[in-house]
Amino acid sequence: MALRIIIGLVVTVAAAAIAGRRLWWLFRLGRTGQPAPERVQALREHPAAGAETQVTEVIGQRRLLQWTVPGVAHALTFWGFIVLILTIIEAYGDLFSKHFAIPLIGTWAWVGFIEDLFAVAVLAGIITFAIIRLASDPKREGRRSRFSGSHTGAAWLVLLGIFLVIATLLIYRGAQINTGDFPYPHGAFASQIVGHWLHPLGAANSGIETTFILLQLAVILAFGVFVTYSKHLHIAIAPINVLFARRPNGLGPLQPMRSNGKVLDFEEADPDEDVFGIGKVEDLSWKGMLDLATCTECGRCQSQCPAWATGKPLSPKMIILELRDHAFAKAPYLLAGSDEARAALPESARAEAERPIIGDADAHGVIDPDELWACTNCGACVEECPVDIEHIDHITGMRRHQVLVESAFPAEAATMLRNLENKGNPWGMGESKRTEWIGELDFEVPVVDGVIGDDVEYLFWVGCAGALEDRAKRTTKAIAQLLHTAGVNFAVLGPAETCTGDPARRMGNEFVYSMLAQQNIETLNEVGARKIVASCPHCFNTIAREYPQLGGNYEVIHHTQLLAKLVADGKLTPVTPIDEKITYHDPCFLGRHNRVFTPPREIMEQVPGVQAQEMHRCKERGFCCGAGGARMWMEERIGKRINIERIDEALGTNPDTISTGCPYCLVMLGDAVAAKKSTGEAKESLEVVDVAQLLARSVQVPATIGAPPAADSAQGNSSGEEPGPAQAGPDAAGAAEHADGPENQA
Ligand code: SF4
Numbered sequence: 203m204a205l206r207i208i209i210g211l212v213v214t215v216a217a218a219a220i221a222g223r224r225l226w227w228l229f230r231l232g233r234t235g236q237p238a239p240e241r242v243q244a245l246r247e248h249p250a251a252g253a254e255t256q257v258t259e260v261i262g263q264r265r266l267l268q269w270t271v272p273g274v275a276h277a278l279t280f281w282g283f284i285v286l287i288l289t290i291i292e293a294y295g296d297l298f299s300k301h302f303a304i305p306l307i308g309t310w311a312w313v314g315f316i317e318d319l320f321a322v323a324v325l326a327g328i329i330t331f332a333i334i335r336l337a338s339d340p341k342r343e344g345r346r347s348r349f350s351g352s353h354t355g356a357a358w359l360v361l362l363g364i365f366l367v368i369a370t371l372l373i374y375r376g377a378q379i380n381t382g383d384f385p386y387p388h389g390a391f392a393s394q395i396v397g398h399w400l401h402p403l404g405a406a407n408s409g410i411e412t413t414f415i416l417l418q419l420a421v422i423l424a425f426g427v428f429v430t431y432s433k434h435l436h437i438a439i440a441p442i443n444v445l446f447a448r449r450p451n452g453l454g455p456l457q458p459m460r461s462n463g464k465v466l467d468f469e470e471a472d473p474d475e476d477v478f479g480i481g482k483v484e485d486l487s488w489k490g491m492l493d494l495a496t497c498t499e500c501g502r503c504q505s506q507c508p509a510w511a512t513g514k515p516l517s518p519k520m521i522i523l524e525l526r527d528h529a530f531a532k533a534p535y536l537l538a539g540s541d542e543a544r545a546a547l548p549e550s551a552r553a554e555a556e557r558p559i560i561g562d563a564d565a566h567g568v569i570d571p572d573e574l575w576a577c578t579n580c581g582a583c584v585e586e587c588p589v590d591i592e593h594i595d596h597i598t599g600m601r602r603h604q605v606l607v608e609s610a611f612p613a614e615a616a617t618m619l620r621n622l623e624n625k626g627n628p629w630g631m632g633e634s635k636r637t638e639w640i641g642e643l644d645f646e647v648p649v650v651d652g653v654i655g656d657d658v659e660y661l662f663w664v665g666c667a668g669a670l671e672d673r674a675k676r677t678t679k680a681i682a683q684l685l686h687t688a689g690v691n692f693a694v695l696g697p698a699e700t701c702t703g704d705p706a707r708r709m710g711n712e713f714v715y716s717m718l719a720q721q722n723i724e725t726l727n728e729v730g731a732r733k734i735v736a737s738c739p740h741c742f743n744t745i746a747r748e749y750p751q752l753g754g755n756y757e758v759i760h761h762t763q764l765l766a767k768l769v770a771d772g773k774l775t776p777v778t779p780i781d782e783k784i785t786y787h788d789p790c791f792l793g794r795h796n797r798v799f800t801p802p803r804e805i806m807e808q809v810p811g812v813q814a815q816e817m818h819r820c821k822e823r824g825f826c827c828g829a830g831g832a833r834m835w836m837e838e839r840i841g842k843r844i845n846i847e848r849i850d851e852a853l854g855t856n857p858d859t860i861s862t863g864c865p866y867c868l869v870m871l872g873d874a875v876a877a878k879k880s881t882g883e884a885k886e887s888l889e890v891v892d893v894a895q896l897l898a899r900s901v902q903v904p905a906t907i908g909a910p911p912a913a914d915s916a917q918g919n920s921s922g923e924e925p926g927p928a929q930a931g932p933d934a935a936g937a938a939e940h941a942d943g944p945e946n947q948a
Pocket residue numbers: 503506507508509510516517518576577578579580581582583584593594
């Protein structure tokens with residue numbers, strides 16, 4: 203007895219010391235990150251929200267259960283380990299007394315039953331995990347496996363460790379039944395089965411009991427130590443990461459740039475003291491560092507990433523793992539207390555500290571520029587991550603540093619940024635062009651001059667594409683006509699409207715974004731804007747959820763929400779049948795980022811004759827068109843084009859029409875359809891329209907607004923080449939013709 207107590211306690215103290223040392227090291231490393239007082243503040247202000255996430259996400263496993271089979275397997279394993287804390291207490295108690303039972307409940311049959319039930323559930327969970335891993339072996343499946351790039355060896359070790367925990371548990375309990383030391387009279391069904399198997403061994407059961415109690419503790423302690431050195435660290439820190447995550451999630455608005463815990467003021471920023479984005483790993487906040495350590499390497503994010511799916515080097519998982527590996531390798535440098543200590547580090551440690559965070563293979567960068575700039579900000583990674591990692595924030599942080607400090611970004615996007623600065627729209631067109639669409643209507647659209655009148659219910663935020671891009675202008679006119687038909691009083695800003703700044707912000711140019719955003723907020727406040735209807739989901743997201751960061755607070759609605767309401771209220775009545783099979787494409791910034799999934803579908807449901815057909819990837823799992831994250835203004839040189847991938851999926855539903863609710867999507871998908879028509883893969887009659895256009899056709903507005911485009915319409919080029927995103931937007935000739943800025947004369 204004394205020997206097993208000594209062995210048990212010595213092993214426990216040794217394991218606790220090793221694990222504690224590692225956790226202290228991780229804590230110190232996390233503290234080398236930037237302060238994040240806003241996270242603590244948010245928790246102080248909304249403690250109930252923090253508690254709710256612990257209940258729903260940690261205990262309830264809500265996000266894990268988004269994937270049914272692995273989710274259930276994980277939930278069984280997680281809940282099993284919580285219940286099995288009782289058996290760990292019993293194992294330690296058994297070190298001291300062979301007849302140990304947990305006070306009060308330790309002899310209740312149902313406690314023994316629950317313990318065994320969850321022991322079996324954990325076994326079922328790890329068998330499921332093993333099958334999933336074998337079925338999706340990256341050696342066989344390559345990039346198609348979500349585990350591609352993950353540390354699969356460590357994962358198998360953990361599965362083995364969990365199996366040994368359960369096996370040793372059931373063996374020592376079975377032996378206890380035979381020695382009469384087992385505290386539960388009945389109920390522990392699995393232990394009883396094992397006890398039945400061991401019964402023929404007679405007196406040897408006493409030795410088996412002692413040996414397997416010690417083995418059980420040794421396995422648990424070894425597992426505990428291993429966890430602190432592996433991806434399974436998430437067992438300990440995922441609840442903390444979830445607690446301090448952005449609410450409701452890391453989608454929607456980007457966060458303001460912060461330096462040393464404060465929102466960066468460009469006018470007062472000190473280039474030597476302030477932090478501009480993420481230029482080195484310690485520029486991440488401690489919450490960012492926590493994200494890195496929390497990643498479970500499950501690859502759910504990777505499996506949904508449109509860049510990864512189309513053969514590009516970007517994987518949101520690998521971004522996190524590359525940053526984490528670099529942070530760990532740089533840790534000796536970061537944790538060295540002085541310049542002398544840093545100078546005394548081995549050459550390899552100092553070399554790691556010198557690595558640029560962004561750089562190609564020649565520059566030995568942590569992350570390749572092709573990874574960084576491939577992101578469309580679609581949010582699929584954030585949506586899928588079971589531990590609330592905020593990939594877009596980290597990618598944007600690195601983009602900000604590249605743009606603002608290094609001036610290193612895809613050259614083709616420079617024109618867009620200059621146009622935003624000089625002309626207030628990405629194409630550099632004159633501001634007078636913003637109202638040309640109004641002249642194509644047969645009724646007056648008031649342009650705000652001074653203050654918005656009390657009789658005007660909505661300010662219609664048209665957006666740059668909606669005002670200047672030929673295809674998006676059809677949507678704009680359809681919305682205006684429908685509002686007019688429904689008797690909704692609205693007005694537009696006309697030449698006073700400028701780009702919201704979204705493309706600049708998503709590129710990483712926070713300076714240009716701030717300039718445009720402040721200018722727009724000033725305009726909106728001057729005219730007394732209260733209720734805004736936006737046709738572009740990017741404008742919608744920016745005005746509704748980013749402008750409040752700068753003091754611009756408005757009630758913003760997307761046009762599909764307003765039109766669905768007008769139909770529901772009987773102010774618009776679709777009557778003309780549209781006998782077509784139509785598949786709806788969810789724009790990322792409308793759907794995933796802002797949870798507007800239902801209104802566009804409700805509109806389609808109300809149009810007589812429409813047969814709605816969902817694509818496999820829809821709603822929360824919708825697949826990007828390829829234009830977000832300022833990708834609209836960058837060339838797509840690597841892999842398959844994202845818009846082509848999306849259209850291939852749409853064509854699988856054999857649609858007559860593809861509908862959407864975003865001008866970016868309209869252009870990208872329209873271009874892809876044009877490319878498919880040129881190769882004969884899509885029928886000539888196939889078109890891409892906004893839901894507003896569909897509704898307008900059914901509500902019977904003038905033919906020039908909702909009608910299908912003519913055969914020679916501006917549905918992309920007709921050259922037969924697949925057009926690149928940077929070619930999208932107002933037709934290039936049109937842009938040049940209308941432009942009057944110097945960059946457009948080049
Ligand atoms: S936001 Fe979209 S494109 Fe960017 S890393 Fe995440 S899933 Fe990939």
